[in-house]
Amino acid sequence: MIVCHCARIKSSDIQAAVAWMRAADPTALITPGKVYRALGKRPDCGGCVALFVDVLRADQNTGVPPVLRGLRKPADRRRTR
Template sequence: MIVCHCTQISDHEIKAAIDWMRASDPQTIITPGKIYHALGKRADCGGCMPLFLDTMRGCDNLGVPPILRGLRTRKEEAVHEGRRKGHRISQRSAAV
């Protein structure tokens, strides 16, 4: 199936590019731009992007590499620049 009519990219080419990128570097983050680059093409109008992304998501090799999983922290664990809890003026005046 043709996914991008402007550059004539098919779903098979997208899947092959993802497989090739994953085989060459298992820890790479795969983006649409990298796929276009791997195929030697450039995005034109962007109308294909929803279908392009759906095709990417349907690939088994697209997942986040294990070494990069869990890098995001939960809000409770986030460090706020080392500031005290009542660092805002509005919070100080309310506490006084």
């Protein structure tokens, strides 16, 4: 499926870039900007960004790596004003 007409990016291109990035660094956080750079492209009109993100979310390799899950501390609800 064509995701970005301006840069001629297909969903298979995104999936291949994600797989390559995950193989190169299993702990990397994968963002749309990093995928565009990995493909040597950049968004032009921005109309594809929502679909681009949907393709990334559907890819199981895009998720937060297990070693990085749960690192955020719970919010302190007793903040003083």
